[in-house]
Amino acid sequence: MKRLAREVNCAPARYRVGGEVPGQAFATGVGLSVLRTVMLTALLSVSFLSSPAALAGGKKTEVKRLSFSEVKGVIRENKGKVVVLNFWSTLVSDSRQERAFLNTLYNAYDKSAFESISINVEGVGPEVIAPFVEMVGARYPVFVGGGDVVEAYDIQFIPITFVLGRNGKVKLKESGFTEKTKRSVKRTVEGLLAEE
Numbered sequence: 001m002k003r004l005a006r007e008v009n010c011a012p013a014r015y016r017v018g019g020e021v022p023g024q025a026f027a028t029g030v031g032l033s034v035l036r037t038v039m040l041t042a043l044l045s046v047s048f049l050s051s052p053a054a055l056a057g058g059k060k061t062e063v064k065r066l067s068f069s070e071v072k073g074v075i076r077e078n079k080g081k082v083v084v085l086n087f088w089s090t091l092v093s094d095s096r097q098e099r100a101f102l103n104t105l106y107n108a109y110d111k112s113a114f115e116s117i118s119i120n121v122e123g124v125g126p127e128v129i130a131p132f133v134e135m136v137g138a139r140y141p142v143f144v145g146g147g148d149v150v151e152a153y154d155i156q157f158i159p160i161t162f163v164l165g166r167n168g169k170v171k172l173k174e175s176g177f178t179e180k181t182k183r184s185v186k187r188t189v190e191g192l193l194a195e196e
Contacts, residue, residue: 061133063126066143068152071119074141075168078115082192083164084185087145087155089122090132094177098159099136101182105189106140113193116140121150121158163188166195 066074075083084105088095099118106116118140120129126144133142149155163172163185172188174181 061138061140061142063120063130063133063142063144065126066119066145066149068145068148071143071145071149071152074117074143075164078117079168080166081113081115082109082166082189083114083168084116084189085162085164086116086118086159087121087149087153087161088118088159089120090129091122092159092177095132095159096136098177099133099138101177101185103137103139105186109189109193114189118142119145119149121145121155123147161185163192165192 075085084102086098086102088098092098102116102118105114118138120142121144123146124144129142129144153160157175159175159177161172161174161177161181162170165171171192172184174184
């Protein structure tokens, strides 16, 4: 497998998308638009009845667009909780597995002490991301961030995950999504939850 690394424009910032894919690395520019169109067409063709949310009878996660100041507000609202803040893209090959991991975390801990927040930063609207979120059965808050979010968090590689302590300060920053990432995030969350 070759390492996928390509630049994606997300006005006004630029960042890199990484993940393992078989074969050659994808082309940039027009190739990404074609890839996004094909991928979203495939996602939309999947029946709602086959989604994990429909099968589990769970509630639908609403996807909203947030500016940087609104992201800060969401984090402020969760002060006193341990927060996993994840920036992601549907274009990353491990995106489904990462959503499943975040669902596992979200379901494992007391909501009065823990929150998982996911922000898509690929530069598309909530209406484009919502079918993917529905398909993977995300139960935690999912948002779409604009270029100001990418710029403010200096996101140069996705996915990237931050674990914030109860005081809102960053306790862990992990780029990529691997077994090591999962262990580090889970260990950090559990350590912070154990603190009083």
